[in-house]
Amino acid sequence: MVAPLAGKRVLDLGAFCAQRPHGLAAAMAARLCAAYGAEVVRPLPAGGEPLATQPPLLPGGGSALDRFLNAGKRRGPTSGRFDMAIGDSGALEAQADAVPIRARISVFGPGDDPPMSELGLLALSGLLGIVGEAGGPPARLAGHQVAYAAGLAACTGLLAALRAGGEEVVDVSLFDVTAWLNWKVAAGVLVLGAAPTRGNARNNWHTMPASDGHVALVFQDKDWPALRNMLGDERLQAPRFATAAGRAEHRPEFLSVITPWFTARSRAEITAAAQARRIPIGPVLAPVELLRDPQNQARGFLAPDGTPGLPLSWNGARIQPEAADAA
Template sequence: MSTDQATPPASHAGALAGLRVLDLSRVLAGPWASQTLGDLGAEVIKVERPGVGDDTRLWGPPFLKDALGEASHESAYYLCANRNKRSIAVDLTQPAGQDLIRRLAQGSDVLIENFKVGGLRAYGLDAQTLCALNPRLVYCSITGFGQTGPYAARAGYDFLMQGMGGLMSVTGRPEGEPGAGPLKVGVALTDILTGLYASTAVLAALRARDQSGRGQHIDLALLDVQVACLANQGMNYLYSGQLPQRMGNAHPNTVPYQDFPTADGDMILAIGNDSQFARFCAEAGHPEWAQDPRYASNSARLAHRATLIPLLRQCTVMHSTADWVARLEAAGVPCGPINNMAQVFADPQLQSRGVITHLPHPVAGADIPLVASPIRLSDTPVQYRHAPPTLGQHTRAVLAECLGLGEAELDQLTQQGVLA
């Protein structure tokens, strides 16, 4: 079965077709935002440092292999967040390079950057300067701690934010268990969530521009996003005053809602109400558990978690994961396996949804696989136009197309080291 999403007809313009995004960001949060906008049809111009490029280009292995099977300088990490973009290599430390970016900003709808607070002011590329040149510009700044506050000047990284923002305090094995202690999430989730908030904020600012004719400055902080995404855990604390504790894979508000051992591995039970629990008990051959006053209601199960969970574990090990999933799904009890990456991409549900797409890449000399966008729009579907670009792949074409630079001027700028 093919894992490719269908390519939309050429007649379908993307939802954001006609918008130009100037992307001065690097690593993950900013590139994730601009990739999302690019998937939705926006033109994205990625500005990179000559000779170096986005830091993540070298965050490997693994690296993309070239046509001869040798590792290239294109890491899988970089490839995950940079499709549907064109790359230009411009030296922002040189006045001529700064002038090129200002001119590009005058013809852009959105600018995304994640420099330290004030970092672009020295180049004349800060929000105040560029929004004065282009009052319709939506200028999105992504930093660790925001544009204001006592930590504003600090550098910010996802791992740091997971710790400072409380996520690690509720992630990991409970105190007293083997392996207890705080853990980060296995992907840079704060960066990704910030990228999603950034793309949402950009769309809101563009909608506001439709009404006012004015762009605006968006101030997004990784720490703010991480705290916002504490969700029920944050609200539980605010309303109870009780510090939430690390609970492993258990849930603070509903039981049973965690992993359980099976005869050949592990599975997840995600029981969200009393009727689902009763159906599980019937399938498990212990209907009496659902009648027991200690377990009949969710509040009772929460109070008696310590006695219930061992009973369930003794029961779940009697059958294989596949057997449990088949039986419980038929009974309407939410459950599932704990898949590794191979199992994820082989899953028939995900294959039918087209979670992998392929695009031609000049280094590979062939199509390369990419994880597809999860966004499904019926009339203006996501389009896959460009593989993640090589460093400076489109410098000359973009500057000729957008600024009208001729070959002689491009040659001169290249000789001066402004372009690469």
């Protein structure tokens, strides 16, 4: 099978982006292009690879972020012909004027790019208003979901521009992407008449202790009869527990009733019992356990050394990118 971007050359200018979210988004977009078969060149500034010291750090040294985002790329100069380039406005203007198709990462769109962090984007989009427990401090999303989603948007735009032919600038707004990630707020206003807030959307969401760790219990009202029957405690038949609002109002009492059932069983026992009744539940796994997870193994999501894969398909077939040539 011929990869869709085989024979194309992509210039990854993420290392020259002035701000961290832009650089991460550009690196992710280029990483996806590499997985689609493109030759991706990533030039570096005088100070070297900016991702090399970024956490999480690996036990043997080096950055897991660097290893993941730069897989399938090679170091090299900006000379030669490139089909596409990815970066912020400054990097593109300085080094990629002749590239016909360019993905330009910015905060709000073309124009001045104000200082912005991923945390700031989460706050502006309203995501910090729905993440975390009510009454507690705001909690940011794990990892770099904003930058990675922007990278996916940039790669999608590049593919569309390449398909259309000609010259084009693909503009990706980090804020627009983050607002799209927070689509549940708009949906909540349209459907319920009010935006969800921290705590409101998770009255039925709990992390429960098991005998060997924890499980995530996420259920809706339609799942309550099956969950109640699985737990088998007569106290749960009380009218105050019949609705999500009632369980939220009596949350401490509710948790005190259901917790002993979970603590007396292993994660595997709990998961099997819940899945047999089609109750949404799943074990909380440690990183090393993810390598042995049957679903991850079946999907090929993680390499034996823990490197995440990109389950990309083209015309229904899985793309297997070649290993990067280190330069």
